[in-house]
Amino acid sequence: MATEEMEQLVTREYKEGFVTDIESDTLPPGLNEDTIAFISKKKGEPEWMLEWRLDAYRQWLKMKEPSWAHLNYPPIDYQAISYFSAPKRPEDMLQSMDEVDPKLLETYEKLGIPLHERAALAGVAVDAVFDSVSVTTTFKETLLEAGVIFCSISEAIHDYPELIKQYLGTVIPKNDNYFAALNSAVFTDGSFVFVPKGVKCPMELSTYFRINEANTGQFERTLIICEDQAEVSYLEGCTAPMRDENQLHAAVVELVALDDAYIKYSTVQNWYPGDENGVGGIYNFVTKRGDCRGDRSRISWTQVETGSAITWKYPSCMLRGKDSVGEFYSVAVTNGRQQADTGTKMVHIGEGSRSYIVAKGISAGRSDQSYRGLVKIGPRAKGARNFTQCDSLLIGDTCGAHTFPYQEINNSTATIEHEATTSKIGEDQLFYCQSRGISEEDAVSMIVNGFCKDVFQELPMEFAVEAEALLGVTLEGAVG
Amino acid sequence: MSDTHTFLETLHQHRQSMGPEPTWIAARRQAGAARFEAMGFPTRRDEEWKYTDVRGIAQGNFALAESAEFSQATAATLTLPLEAYRLTFVDGVFSASLSDLEHLPEGLQVLPLSKALETNHEAVGGPLGRLTGVDFSAFAALNTAFMEEGAVIRIAAGCVVEKPIIVQFLSRANDQPTMCHPRVLVEAAGRSEATLIEHYIGEKDAQNFTNVVGEFMLDRGAILQHYKLQEAPLGDYHVASMHVEQNRDSRYTSYSLNLGGALVRNDLISDLNGQGAETNFLGLFFGQDRQHVDNHTKVNHNAPLTFSNENYKGILDDRAHGVFNGKVFVKRDSQKIEGYQSNQNLLLSDRARIDAKPELEIYADDVKCSHGTTTGQLDEEAVFALRTRGIDEATARALLTLAFAGEVLEEVKLDVVSERVELAVAGKLPERFNLTGLVEAASALNELD
Numbered sequence: 001m002a003t004e005e006m007e008q009l010v011t012r013e014y015k016e017g018f019v020t021d022i023e024s025d026t027l028p029p030g031l032n033e034d035t036i037a038f039i040s041k042k043k044g045e046p047e048w049m050l051e052w053r054l055d056a057y058r059q060w061l062k063m064k065e066p067s068w069a070h071l072n073y074p075p076i077d078y079q080a081i082s083y084f085s086a087p088k089r090p091e092d093m094l095q096s097m098d099e100v101d102p103k104l105l106e107t108y109e110k111l112g113i114p115l116h117e118r119a120a121l122a123g124v125a126v127d128a129v130f131d132s133v134s135v136t137t138t139f140k141e142t143l144l145e146a147g148v149i150f151c152s153i154s155e156a157i158h159d160y161p162e163l164i165k166q167y168l169g170t171v172i173p174k175n176d177n178y179f180a181a182l183n184s185a186v187f188t189d190g191s192f193v194f195v196p197k198g199v200k201c202p203m204e205l206s207t208y209f210r211i212n213e214a215n216t217g218q219f220e221r222t223l224i225i226c227e228d229q230a231e232v233s234y235l236e237g238c239t240a241p242m243r244d245e246n247q248l249h250a251a252v253v254e255l256v257a258l259d260d261a262y263i264k265y266s267t268v269q270n271w272y273p274g275d276e277n278g279v280g281g282i283y284n285f286v287t288k289r290g291d292c293r294g295d296r297s298r299i300s301w302t303q304v305e306t307g308s309a310i311t312w313k314y315p316s317c318m319l320r321g322k323d324s325v326g327e328f329y330s331v332a333v334t335n336g337r338q339q340a341d342t343g344t345k346m347v348h349i350g351e352g353s354r355s356y357i358v359a360k361g362i363s364a365g366r367s368d369q370s371y372r373g374l375v376k377i378g379p380r381a382k383g384a385r386n387f388t389q390c391d392s393l394l395i396g397d398t399c400g401a402h403t404f405p406y407q408e409i410n411n412s413t414a415t416i417e418h419e420a421t422t423s424k425i426g427e428d429q430l431f432y433c434q435s436r437g438i439s440e441e442d443a444v445s446m447i448v449n450g451f452c453k454d455v456f457q458e459l460p461m462e463f464a465v466e467a468e469a470l471l472g473v474t475l476e477g478a479v480g
Numbered sequence: 481m482s483d484t485h486t487f488l489e490t491l492h493q494h495r496q497s498m499g500p501e502p503t504w505i506a507a508r509r510q511a512g513a514a515r516f517e518a519m520g521f522p523t524r525r526d527e528e529w530k531y532t533d534v535r536g537i538a539q540g541n542f543a544l545a546e547s548a549e550f551s552q553a554t555a556a557t558l559t560l561p562l563e564a565y566r567l568t569f570v571d572g573v574f575s576a577s578l579s580d581l582e583h584l585p586e587g588l589q590v591l592p593l594s595k596a597l598e599t600n601h602e603a604v605g606g607p608l609g610r611l612t613g614v615d616f617s618a619f620a621a622l623n624t625a626f627m628e629e630g631a632v633i634r635i636a637a638g639c640v641v642e643k644p645i646i647v648q649f650l651s652r653a654n655d656q657p658t659m660c661h662p663r664v665l666v667e668a669a670g671r672s673e674a675t676l677i678e679h680y681i682g683e684k685d686a687q688n689f690t691n692v693v694g695e696f697m698l699d700r701g702a703i704l705q706h707y708k709l710q711e712a713p714l715g716d717y718h719v720a721s722m723h724v725e726q727n728r729d730s731r732y733t734s735y736s737l738n739l740g741g742a743l744v745r746n747d748l749i750s751d752l753n754g755q756g757a758e759t760n761f762l763g764l765f766f767g768q769d770r771q772h773v774d775n776h777t778k779v780n781h782n783a784p785l786t787f788s789n790e791n792y793k794g795i796l797d798d799r800a801h802g803v804f805n806g807k808v809f810v811k812r813d814s815q816k817i818e819g820y821q822s823n824q825n826l827l828l829s830d831r832a833r834i835d836a837k838p839e840l841e842i843y844a845d846d847v848k849c850s851h852g853t854t855t856g857q858l859d860e861e862a863v864f865a866l867r868t869r870g871i872d873e874a875t876a877r878a879l880l881t882l883a884f885a886g887e888v889l890e891e892v893k894l895d896v897v898s899e900r901v902e903l904a905v906a907g908k909l910p911e912r913f914n915l916t917g918l919v920e921a922a923s924a925l926n927e928l929d
Contacts, residue, residue, distance in 0.1 A: 068527065379830070394845035397813065407836040407853065408531075412827035415856040422842050422849040 572660020
């Protein structure tokens with residue numbers, strides 16, 4: 001697109017009579033090229049970025065929403081969603097903890113979340129001198145010393161356009177899928193991490209420490225790059241239930257690992273799952289993909305999925321480098337009316353690439369859960385190796401657990417193993433615990449935690465402890 | 481769309497040359513044709529056909545065979561050397577001279593569909609198409625549109641059929657490739673017991689298309705051993721849709737042995753509708769050159785206390801492409817279920833390819849379900865172990881490949897069938913050597929025992 005045209009588009013007034021007031025906070029519902037121009041302008045983005053977004057939007061228009069997943073939800077009206085809202089001003093927010101839903105507070109109590117954090121999570125206005133500000137400052141200094149860039153993606157577009165141009169959309173192309181295209185067009189914020197050659201990131205990075213604009217979780221975009229021999233561990237989300245008014249979430253996460261690099265990405269997702277009848281919960285359509293571009297590179301995904309009404313998520317690894325390694329550890333818990341269709345894709349392209357998949361699914365209540373995975377071995381992936389273990393645990397007789405693993409093997413030197421089991425908690429196991437004075441609920445929680453052990457031990461320490469508590473809370477009321 | 485047109489045109493012309501028929505069959509034929517036209521041939525965009533391209537069939541021009549001429553001598557070499565009741569079809573046309581339906585025991589009826597329709601069409605109308613309707617697939621619809629021939633087997637309550645029943649389909653090397661759409665209909669009444677062998681074989685250069693639909697109804701306590709020995713000529717297209725319905729305490733065992741065909745697609749579905757019903761799927765497929773073998777299986781646990789066990793093994797050489805898609809479905813409230821599924825594949829060449837998709841779909845909690853699949857090559861340590869014992873590498877590899885197939889074949893109750901498949905696998909192995917002698921010696925030893 002010519003620069004002039006771009007200029008026109010950016011400066012033109014919002015067609016539907018909406019004034020492109022840069023100070024304005026929220027866009028009315030609807031999506032068209034003007035909306036995108038507005039978002040881009042609001043973010044003060046350079047032209048090439050707007051062009052990139054518009055291209056994604058145009059491709060999105062030509063695409064169809066996927067329907068192959070084992071999910072059932074009413075059609076989404078993409079024109080009924082507001083695609084941009086600026087952070088809330090303190091005066092618009094809840095003024096004290098008394099106004100917060102007591103159920104939410106009860107959950108925080110059970111999870112053992114520190115008092116001052118509860119307020120922030122529940123969306124209560126907090127004093128400017130919030131603890132984490134000082135934490136963040138020291139945090140940033142340490143990182144800077146090491147040469148690690150860790151900032152929001154909007155900042156990165158300004159400050160490191162070369163890196164963004166080089167990497168953004170190279171792992172997940174704009175037209176990769178319906179939700180990725182939508183995200184590419186309208187993403188508002190997310191994280192950017194760049195670890196230069198030979199640097200081992202001195203600390204675990206977490207979205208939690210990035211002072212983020214509030215209310216940007218809807219269309220998050222994350223990009224993590226590890227150069228040769230670099231290493232980073234990134235934590236996303238938090239165990240506390242997050243309050244969010246947006247029903248549709250479509251995030252995109254791209255990871256790039258060059259020679260000998262190692263990226264460990266851990267997620268705990270606990271968005272609002274909706275009430276007992278499944279009304280209101282978050283729809284979570286996430287595209288996550290890691291690109292093991294370099295030889296001997298390694299990408300490891302760990303996820304604990306307990307929230308959202310609908311989860312559609314397949315963190316994947318493109319194992320392009322020689323001897324590259326992809327790992328996927330997942331615990332997904334569904335209760336009530338939740339539905340989850342999640343799994344992974346391991347695409348073996350490089351010689352000697354290896355992948356390891358451990359997926360544990362727990363369904364309770366009237367929920368439905370599917371593991372959907374793909375292991376693909378290309379003709380050049382000599383000696384590729386995959387092991388997959390996916391187990392489902394059913395609690396109650398009204399839930400469903402399904403497994404749809406795809407294997408496409410095009411190389412005789414590859415070795416692929418897949419194992420899956422589905423069962424319920426053994427009566428004898430329960431009886432054994434109860435005969436030793438452990439209550440039924442505690443016994444179930446113990447057994448379930450044991451079932452998930454393989455995954456939890458992959459989580460960073462503090463996450464692992466919280467995840468266990470979270471599991472207990474999620475499954476509450478499922479037994480008995 | 482033009483692909484379906486060729487087939488519908490053939491159907492139209494064929495109908496005009498035929499006499500009148502019962503109204504119900506005409507109506508079903510019409511429904512089949514309409515459904516086929518609406519669906520069209522599946523493409524790889526259909527999830528069920530993701531790995532199988534049927535353009536070879538869709539773009540082909542197949543005629544309908546008019547006679548059942550076949551050389552007796554050739555037939556004798558092809559047929560299974562078994563004492564059995566025999567029903568033979570040549571390119572889908574019933575051959576009385578190659579069939580042996582004398583001395584059927586009391587309680588057993590084996591007859592061609594055309595004859596069953598002629599004598600008492602009402603008795604066929606109910607069961608025919610009850611399990612595999614026109615909506616199942618375009619191929620089932622196409623079959624229904626053309627249905628007029630096939631095998632009808634009825635086993636009366638409590639009847640134990642001693643000799644196996646063989647239904648053989650011979651494929652001829654015609655100048656003009658032909659197609660046939662046979663039906664296999666088995667009604668096994670309570671506590672009956674029988675062994676059925678479906679045998680597909682033919683002249684080496686044949687290039688025909690067989691599109692068979694099978695329906696098997698097992699009433700209370702019935703036992704059916706069902707062999708499907710598919711040794712079709714390497715130019716043949718073979719599509720089979722098999723549907724089993726099992727009542728209380730019935731036991732069904734399928735031995736699906738696939739060696740032939742250029743493009744093979746097998747659908748096998750078992751509905752476990754009564755408590756205590758048990759189904760066993762055993763499968764072996766061997767592909768070489770550019771063969772394409774697609775196996776889709778599904779077990780529906782519709783009632784509590786049902787049991788299923790599945791074991792499929794694939795060996796793929798050259799540029800062969802194998803597909804395994806197995807599904808275990810457990811209906812809500814079908815408690816106390818056991819469902820096991822195993823699929824193992826051996827790739828012998830760099831260009832061979834396998835796509836496996838073992839699925840579980842479970843809506844009940846008191847179940848024990850598992851599936852496992854592995855794909856790999858021969859264990860190098862095992863090859864080494866044999867070589868240290870003075871066996872050359874080629875023989876060692878062949879022996880191990882045979883042993884891999886042997887895990888399925890040793891379950892096969894009929895020695896004639898298992899030895900035939902074993903020899904076929906041995907003869908097709910990449911490093912050819914004289915294993916025949918070894919196998920024969922082994923079977924001679926077996927007989928001594």
